[in-house]
Amino acid sequence: xxxxxxxxLDLEEMAAFCAGLGEKRYRAVQVYRWLHQKGxxxxxxxxxxxxxxxxxxxxxxxxxxxxxxxxxxxxxxTVKWLFDVGSGNAIxxxxxxxxxxxxxxxxSQAGCAVGCRFCSTGHQGFSRNxxxxxxxxxxWFAEHRLRKTLNLAAGExxxxxxxxxxxxEPLQNYAAxxxxxxxxxxxxxxxxxxxxxxxxTSGVVPMxxxxxxxxxxxxxxSLHAPDDRLRDDLVPLNRKYPIAELLAACGRYLDAAPxxxxxxxxxxxxxxxxSPAHARALASLVRHRVPCKFNLIPFNPFPQSGLVRSPxxxxxxxxxxxxxxxxxxxxRKTRGDDIDAACGQLAGEVQDRTNARERLLARRDGPSxxxxxxxxx
Ligand code: SAH
Ligand code: SF4
Numbered sequence: 001x002x003x004x005x006x007x008x009l010d011l012e013e014m015a016a017f018c019a020g021l022g023e024k025r026y027r028a029v030q031v032y033r034w035l036h037q038k039g040x041x042x043x044x045x046x047x048x049x050x051x052x053x054x055x056x057x058x059x060x061x062x063x064x065x066x067x068x069x070x071x072x073x074x075x076x077x078t079v080k081w082l083f084d085v086g087s088g089n090a091i092x093x094x095x096x097x098x099x100x101x102x103x104x105x106x107x108s109q110a111g112c113a114v115g116c117r118f119c120s121t122g123h124q125g126f127s128r129n130x131x132x133x134x135x136x137x138x139x140w141f142a143e144h145r146l147r148k149t150l151n152l153a154a155g156e157x158x159x160x161x162x163x164x165x166x167x168x169e170p171l172q173n174y175a176a177x178x179x180x181x182x183x184x185x186x187x188x189x190x191x192x193x194x195x196x197x198x199x200x201t202s203g204v205v206p207m208x209x210x211x212x213x214x215x216x217x218x219x220x221x222s223l224h225a226p227d228d229r230l231r232d233d234l235v236p237l238n239r240k241y242p243i244a245e246l247l248a249a250c251g252r253y254l255d256a257a258p259x260x261x262x263x264x265x266x267x268x269x270x271x272x273x274x275s276p277a278h279a280r281a282l283a284s285l286v287r288h289r290v291p292c293k294f295n296l297i298p299f300n301p302f303p304q305s306g307l308v309r310s311p312x313x314x315x316x317x318x319x320x321x322x323x324x325x326x327x328x329x330x331x332r333k334t335r336g337d338d339i340d341a342a343c344g345q346l347a348g349e350v351q352d353r354t355n356a357r358e359r360l361l362a363r364r365d366g367p368s369x370x371x372x373x374x375x376x377x
Contacts, residue, residue, distance in 0.1 A: 005064040006035055007133035007140060010182035011189065021056045029188050035063065036189040039144030066091075066137055081141070085110050085134065089127045091167050093138040095146060095159070101196075102146070103161040106138045108177060109168025114202050114237050118224075118267050120302045121167045129173040135180035138166075139190060162192060165200045165220070171207035181215045194218065194258035200265065205241040208249040216256040220263040220295070221246065225273050226281035234273070243285070250290045261291045261328075268310035268318065269299050275314075279321035287325060294322050294329040 009017060011032055018028035030049060034040045041063035043054045066083040069090055073079050079095040089110040096103045112119070113126035139159060146158035162184055164170040170177050177199070183189040184197050199211060200220040208219070223243075225231035231238040238246075250262045264286070268274045286292050296319055299309040310318075315331055322329040 001060070003062040004060060005131070005133040006031070006061050007063060007136045008131060008179070010132075010179040011186050012182075013179065017061070021053070021060065023053055023056075027053060031057070032186075032188050036140065036183065036186075039140065039147070041065070064133055064137070065141075066134060068141075079142075079146075081138075083138070085128075085130065087127070091130065091134075091138075093142060093166060095142055101161045102157075102159050103163060104139060104142050104159045105163050105166050106135060107166030107168055108135060108164055108170040108173050112168045113172060114169050114235065116202060116222075116224075116235050118234065118269055118299055118305055118307050120300075120305070123302075123304055129176055130168070132176045132179045132183075135176060136183050139184060143190065157190075159190070160192065161196045161198075163198045163200060163220070165198070169202055169204065170199050171201045171204035171211070174207050174210065178211075178215050181217055185215075185217070198263070202235050202237050203241050203246045203249075204237065205245050205249045208246075208253055212253045212256045216253070216258060218259050218263070219250070219253055219257060220265055221250060222267075223264040223282075224267050226278050226285050230273060234269075247286070247290050250292075254291065261293050264292050264294050265297055266294055267297045267299050268315050270308040270310045270314070272307065274310040274318055276317060276321055279318045280325075283322055283325035283327060286327070292327065294319075294327055295332055296329065297332045298334070 004017060006014070006017075009032075011028065014032050015025045015028040018025070018031065027049070031046065031053075034046045034049075040046055043049075043057040043061075046054060046057075049057075066085060069082040069084050071079065071081050077097040081093045082090050083093065085091050091107040091110055093107060094105040096105065107130065109129050110127035111124045112121045114122055115125070116122040139162060143157065143159050146152070147156070150158060152158060164177070181197060181199070184192045185194060194217050196218070198218040198220050200222060201208065202222045211217070211219075222235065223231070223246075224234050225238075225243075228238060228242045231243060241249075254260065254262065266273070266282075282294075296315055298312075298315060299307060301307065301309055319329045319331055
């Protein structure tokens, strides 16, 4: 019998699992709290559990970890981890502290099938979905490691904001995503507020509707273009779910959402989608239709894309058009300049299948590369 990975289970599933072992619900709560709140993966150390339960857990369950390939720390406090998920694939998780909060950027897939033109993860293609346990492990690892390395006082937590903006399209891994979100939100798990857990999507319309019903957390939608012609080209999923359908789903989502706006992400690509005319078209597209904020992301270049980052003045002018139309607009600022990049770049390099395993191992102690990291302002 293969052991159950306890990180795969939300609290209800943990209760069902414990019931199968002949244990009451409060025992499941205890195990869940040991695991997520205290970061204890060793059943023998779960001191207030009966020895008989600890023995049963040891026989039937495990806490499955991911091998850490590298850790990069920036002078500004940003930390990036690269984990091995097997078959030469790696995923990345990034911690971004600021004065008010600690944000963790979490991956949902190894690679991505959507294939956006400006995204290095998309250029890799799709390898596989992460399991619930692999999604939760990123938070489990980051939270408990940071509590130690940052010397936090008892009860203080390191991560109070999670964004599903690492590698992959979370809404194309829906079955694994939802239990992971539940553990992030559960008071016996990480106790994060719904407003502080954000799912970012390129626009999987039916799954936006399901998320609204199953687990309405904050929603960010990667828009990148004001019309279908351009968006078809940049985000191929648009051919399946065009802008009008996407905006309608955003409107429906707001009925249940923990915030009263949708965040639209817009990657600024030189000469492609960044003119004042694009900004005006965007403003008239969303105004009176979806209460929203815009987050403009300076493009993070990579060689195969053939695309270039918009100059700063163009980004500012674009933001001004939106702001003058009454839309709150922020520009994502660059953090972690002295460590490896977000947006799939490092893992993208690792994922190349030729001798990937050897290079993964070689990198374990290798030096940091320097690529700027984009994070929310
Ligand atoms: N698949 C989801 C979430 C992961 S991508 C989505 O597309 O929303 C997270 C964000 O990073 C998205 O807004 C995406 O557009 C942006 N992004 C991807 N590649 C980028 C790049 N090279 N430069 C800047 N932003 C990028
Ligand atoms: Fe996938 Fe998001 Fe990258 Fe598009 S931007 S390829 S949806 S990870």
